[in-house]
Amino acid sequence: MTCSRCGQDILRDPLQNRGSAFTEEQRDQLGVRGFLPARVETLEEQARRAVAFMRTFPMPIQRYFYLDALHNTNETLFFKVVCDNIEEVMPIIYTPTVGEACQKFSHNFLQARGLFISVKEKGQIGKILDNVKQDDVEVIVVTDGQRILGLGDQGVNGMGIPVGKLALYTACAGVAPEKTLPVVIDVGTNNPAYLADPLYMGLRQERVSGAAYDELIDEFMVAARKRWPNVLIQFEDFGNANAFRLLARWKDKSLCFNDDIQGTACVALTGFYSAMRVTGGKLADQRVLFLGAGEAATGIANLIAEAIADEEGMPIEEARKRCYLFDSKGLVIAQRTDLSAHKRQFAHEAQPAESFLQAIQQLRPTAIVGVAAQQNAFNSMVIGEMSAINERPIVFALSNPTSKAECTAEMAYQFSNGRALFASGSPFDVVNYNGKTFVPRQGNNSYVFPALGRAATFVKAKTMPTGMFLAAARKLAELVSEEDLERGSLYPSLSDIRPISEAIAVAVAEYAYEKGLACGEKPQDLPAAIKASMYTPGY
Incomplete structure (x- = not known):
């Protein structure tokens, strides 16, 4: 005997509901017969219908609310749609x-x-x-x-x-x-x-x-x-x-971390490693100027400094001198008395600068990083000045959503005559400039925070020290191909995010085992063990 009330409850539970994919036997066993159309479908057939229906909505926000409804109805089907269409769907369910x-x-x-x-x-x-x-x-x-x-x-x-x-x-x-x-x-x-x-x-x-x-x-x-x-x-x-x-x-x-401080820093550091492969030199050779002095700016600056200190064997205080902040009151310098604690560690000896352009002219940075949500702050004068100072200026417009970006990809390439090494916080379309096709990619936290979480929970870490974020950034940088760099991409394609996440999770887990941060014994085949632990949508 079956319980129709229990069957109805199952259809309302997104973790249990399979909708039209319930088999004939399951429909009888679970008491859902009569509550579904007669046809039994596969997950793949359901996903094709869902994607086709999603695409009938002209506006991203409409697609968001459709996918949200699907998420609340059938989680397996929702994740099948997301996993199989990650580049299309990610900007809908995430930023912008x-x-x-x-x-x-x-x-x-x-x-x-x-x-x-x-x-x-x-x-x-x-x-x-x-x-x-x-x-x-x-x-x-x-x-x-x-x-x-x-x-x-x-x-x-x-x-x-x-x-x-x-x-x-x-x-x-x-x-x-x-x-x-x-x-x-x-x-x-x-x-x-x-x-x-x-x-x-x-x-x-x-x-x-x-x-x-x-x-x-x-x-x-x-x-x-x-x-x-x-x-x-x-x-x-x-x-x-x-x-x-x-x-x-x-x-x-x-076991905790702040994605805005540490996750953003991790993926931004990868962007610098990729840029170094184009420009040559070392991270320690860079001079980075941030538009913004909040969580993202100081998080990125601190991780850059940690990486430099680790690679060069220098004190962290010396490494921090490669990074400068510019806030709403101007350049953050040692003479200022209005600075909060997280800014003071980057308050260096320098002359005041009231405008961001003046700070560029004074400091002559190799890179500018926008994390202040000031739309179009990286204008033709700013990027033009960076291009006059540097053969390949590094321009990261990391604020999101898109409406808050410091510049668009097209602006970065146009104002630099195609020489900028560009990354953004929100997605931009391919840019054709002077006969060359650029494929700008996001410095998207989704490259790293899911993999960091997968690794930390797999090894049952008790805390997440800085070394884990350095391991993730360095592994992600290794996954950027020469073909990516040739097209102006400082990150690999998000369409490969599952194997990318696997590789990063393995690298972070290896670090945790090596440093004694993990509980339990290391599996003989760590990559296989992590891969086997990963959920894949299926009935």
Whole structure:
């Protein structure tokens, strides 16, 4: 005897639902006969229909909401679509479209995904985590929504970011979807539009800060590790003041990292290694000027310095002198007295510069990195000056979404007469300039954070030290081919992201075993073991 109510429940569970792919036998066994059309389909047939239907929507945001509905209906089918069409789908479920989805989250809310923890639940977080039915969560991505991409405070609307990040953990590096958990910590919002919006889904109050905020985050971190002792917690899109403090507080106590600080740095460092293959010389020979002085800028600058110190055997303080920051008040220099702690370590002896162009003329950098979400800040004068100083200027416009990019790929090549070594935070189309075809590629965190997570959870690491991020950056750089470089690509094709993630996960796991960071014995065939641990969508 079967239970039709149980069968209906299965059809509503995205982790169990197979839709039209339930076999004749399964339809009888599970009590779903009569709730589905007669035809039994394969996963491949379902995926073809889903992709064809997705493509009927003309706007990326429409495709996002269709895929979100599919994600909430049949996770296996969703990931089959994503994995088989990664280059097409990634800009929809991740940046840049996810930014627009976050802005529209409350007005388009249909079904909850993940965990919403508000400051009202302070003291009860352990009980809330006990409500989660998964007993083996490997990766949590958590945000408080304060600094979503380059869009600022999105409050609870920022849930789209953890959902999108975890979809990439699964699609890129094979972390099983049932072992992931997106979380938003709702402490309010300082966004006046949301505070005045009657449809806003979060707490309509100004952000909680200070001791009450820290106690809430501490409670969450302790409760999450108690519920899932080996879980990796990725901090995502916290505001600068909280991001640096939280990372410093927890990085040596728990398996965690901040993607905006460390993940962005890792993939940006790869871009520099690739650029060095074109220009010659060493990382230590570079002089890098950042437009921006927040999480991304100081994260990248610190990892560059760590790499230089490791490769040259020099003190980290000396290595940091290769990197300069430019913030809203001008060049960050030693004479300034208004600097926060994360900026002071890059406050070098130099003359003041009030404009970014003036800073370029004064410092004569080999590279400029945009991480300030200032659209078109790398204009013809800026890139022209970089091209006058350098035969092959390095121009990284890493802010996202696309509307916040410091320049487009076309601008970079046009203003440099085709000489720029360019990377971006959001995707740009192929550029044809002066008879040459350039294939610009994103310095996309998805190259590294899923693989880092796969490695860290595979070896059951207790923490994630800097060496893991250096290992990931160096392995990714090895995967950039000469053909990639010839076309202006500083990264490999995202269409190969699964084998790329496998290779990076192996390199990071090797580092963990070598440095005594792993629990348990190293498998005899580590690459095969990691490959076997990776989820592949299938019924």
